[in-house]
Amino acid sequence: MALADIQGISSKTPRLTPGRQRVFGPVEPRYHARTLADSNETIRQSPHRTESQKGIESSTLGMVVQYLGHAALFFSSPGRVRVVIDPFQNPRGGPRWFTKRFPVLKAQVVVSTHDHFDHNAIKFISGLPAILKKRGSLKLNDVEVRLTPEIHSEYLHKKASSGTQMVNNLVMVESHGVRTCHLGDNRADISSGALNELGRIDVLAMPVDDSEHIFTFAEVDQLIDMISPKVVLPIHYFQEGITANTADLGGITRWLKHIKERAEIRYSDTSQIVLSPAEMERVEGLEIWPLAPALATGRAVI
Numbered sequence: 001m002a003l004a005d006i007q008g009i010s011s012k013t014p015r016l017t018p019g020r021q022r023v024f025g026p027v028e029p030r031y032h033a034r035t036l037a038d039s040n041e042t043i044r045q046s047p048h049r050t051e052s053q054k055g056i057e058s059s060t061l062g063m064v065v066q067y068l069g070h071a072a073l074f075f076s077s078p079g080r081v082r083v084v085i086d087p088f089q090n091p092r093g094g095p096r097w098f099t100k101r102f103p104v105l106k107a108q109v110v111v112s113t114h115d116h117f118d119h120n121a122i123k124f125i126s127g128l129p130a131i132l133k134k135r136g137s138l139k140l141n142d143v144e145v146r147l148t149p150e151i152h153s154e155y156l157h158k159k160a161s162s163g164t165q166m167v168n169n170l171v172m173v174e175s176h177g178v179r180t181c182h183l184g185d186n187r188a189d190i191s192s193g194a195l196n197e198l199g200r201i202d203v204l205a206m207p208v209d210d211s212e213h214i215f216t217f218a219e220v221d222q223l224i225d226m227i228s229p230k231v232v233l234p235i236h237y238f239q240e241g242i243t244a245n246t247a248d249l250g251g252i253t254r255w256l257k258h259i260k261e262r263a264e265i266r267y268s269d270t271s272q273i274v275l276s277p278a279e280m281e282r283v284e285g286l287e288i289w290p291l292a293p294a295l296a297t298g299r300a301v302i
């Protein structure tokens with residue numbers, strides 16, 4: 001079956017001009033070398049992965065997840081399937097949000113949780129990827145990606161002004177028995193139907209910041225209680241080297257103080273983790289893994 005025949009999936013070629021490709025280039029070894037060579041971290045039995053000069057690579061142990069920055073995650077499975085979620089760009093008008101341009105990355109699948117500039121820059125993904133924007137499930141080798149449509153967090157404001165509700169897709173990525181969910185910018189009161197469709201979630205990537213741009217701290221707590229992940233990856237907050245001062249985002253210092261009352265925080269200098277069933281088995285209570293965004297260093301400029 002052609003990818004285009006699968007519900008919710010378009011096999012449309014990303015719009016990249018040759019000029020743009022020359023400017024940005026493919027994933028450059030030097031970017032990863034400088035992003036990751038700073039880390040000598042070798043925590044025993046840690047999922048946090050010392051990063052190589054070749055950037056994201058597959059691992060026989062499980063799915064490698066690299067946090068690129070803002071809400072962008074890059075997955076690479078043992079079966080060499082690559083998935084990018086929520087590549088970002090600056091808005092056409094209004095204040096600038098990013099000081100970094102998103103790199104051109106090669107992947108088989110790209111997902112945009114919703115059609116806002118900080119989540120929809122699928123043009124940067126090369127390799128003729130399947131583009132997932134609507135409800136649907138795609139299985140490629142050892143990876144399944146499933147989109148569950150829900151509602152964007154701004155729905156209350158939108159309702160007041162225009163009566164419309166913007167769709168936000170909850171994205172579940174499963175590989176080798178580990179299930180990761182990316183919340184996008186969803187509303188806090190997710191429907192029970194959507195929660196049932198998500199099912200068990202091991203790792204939850206969720207927007208968190210001290211300005212409570214998407215969720216209040218109480219809503220973050222509520223979502224963690226509703227979804228019961230083992231691990232939370234905080235995303236969508238102010239990041240030095242990526243986020244512009246004109247973006248309407250805070251850091252996560254205050255939130256980390258808040259959440260440490262109920263969770264163990266595992267700090268790391270790396271942007272990559274390896275998700276394996278054995279690692280998930282090891283996690284006993286709620287853990288927070290604030291990763292170092294790969295695009296945050298000056299050397300990450302593509």
Ligand SMILES: [Fe+2]
Pocket residue numbers: 071116118119185236
């Ligand atoms: Fe956003």
